[in-house]
Amino acid sequence: MSYRFLKGHGTENDFVVLPDPDGTVHGGADGEMSAERVRALCDRRAGIGGDGVLRAVRRGDGWFMDYRNADGSVSEMCGNGIRVFARYLHEHEGEPFPMRIQTRDGVKVLDRAGDELTADMGRPQVLGETSVSVMGRSWPAVHVSMGNPHAVAFVDNLAEAGPLLEPPEHDDAVYPEGVNVEFVVRRGEHHVAMRVHERGSGETRSCGTGACAVAVATALADGAPRGTVYRVDLPGGTLRVEWTEDDRVLMTGPAVLVAEGTTDL
Ligand SMILES: N[C@H](CCC[C@H](N)C(=O)O)C(=O)O
Numbered sequence: 001m002s003y004r005f006l007k008g009h010g011t012e013n014d015f016v017v018l019p020d021p022d023g024t025v026h027g028g029a030d031g032e033m034s035a036e037r038v039r040a041l042c043d044r045r046a047g048i049g050g051d052g053v054l055r056a057v058r059r060g061d062g063w064f065m066d067y068r069n070a071d072g073s074v075s076e077m078c079g080n081g082i083r084v085f086a087r088y089l090h091e092h093e094g095e096p097f098p099m100r101i102q103t104r105d106g107v108k109v110l111d112r113a114g115d116e117l118t119a120d121m122g123r124p125q126v127l128g129e130t131s132v133s134v135m136g137r138s139w140p141a142v143h144v145s146m147g148n149p150h151a152v153a154f155v156d157n158l159a160e161a162g163p164l165l166e167p168p169e170h171d172d173a174v175y176p177e178g179v180n181v182e183f184v185v186r187r188g189e190h191h192v193a194m195r196v197h198e199r200g201s202g203e204t205r206s207c208g209t210g211a212c213a214v215a216v217a218t219a220l221a222d223g224a225p226r227g228t229v230y231r232v233d234l235p236g237g238t239l240r241v242e243w244t245e246d247d248r249v250l251m252t253g254p255a256v257l258v259a260e261g262t263t264d265l
Pocket residue numbers: 013051052069074075076077078079080081148149180198199200201206207208209210
């Protein structure tokens with residue numbers, strides 16, 4: 001059976017958008033998308049290709065964002081994804097801004113910011129110190145949750161992280177469900193650059209929740225006052241992140257829809 005999809009990205013973190021308002025197109029017997037279908041859709045050779053899938057399901061008088069990583073695993077939240085999801089809802093479902101979107105990590109509010117979008121990502125949780133390792137080299141890391149788990153490691157040079165073809169080693173006791181690992185270098189005042197190995201997707205060109213975790217960890221390290229806006233450069237583009245005085249994280253960046261079509265995958 002053919003069904004409609006769209007393709008979009010936020011700073012080159014790319015996603016397959018699946019309109020499924022009644023939850024009937026992609027929900028199996030349990031109403032859930034199969035991991036096998038997600039993997040097929042995200043396959044960059046035999047499928048459409050993507051770092052994840054954003055399934056749009058109506059829930060009550062709003063929309064639920066069912067996010068899956070490219071390996072089919074579920075994540076609580078996706079920062080670049082929710083901007084792309086909001087762009088889809090605005091342009092194809094007539095949803096006005098500001099809009100409220102339901103996610104596994106609660107309701108998020110998205111609004112326009114010029115040509116870009118700002119997502120209120122809610123309260124960060126700073127959960128202590130841990131460490132990560134790559135090819136026998138270890139770094140201290142800050143454990144930050146943005147609804148999903150992150151380990152933020154400050155390095156002198158992003159190349160130190162190596163090819164990032166495998167997940168960095170981490171403490172399974174701290175991250176029983178796996179972890180997104182960010183490597184960060186400073187570029188100037190309130191300006192950092194990062195790479196990320198994403199749980200369930202591998203190294204991606206960008207990670208929105210990762211950029212938020214990085215900005216929180218950097219603001220703490222800097223002793224920066226709340227309300228400071230950090231510029232976060234990623235391989236796929238730039239995001240701006242503010243940890244506000246009322247302890248919320250606002251992330252601003254682009255969201256682009258590049259194609260739509262039908263598939264039998
Ligand atoms: N791989 C992440 C989810 C996607 C995060 C990233 N794409 C973002 O923009 O936040 C996880 O398993 O928690």
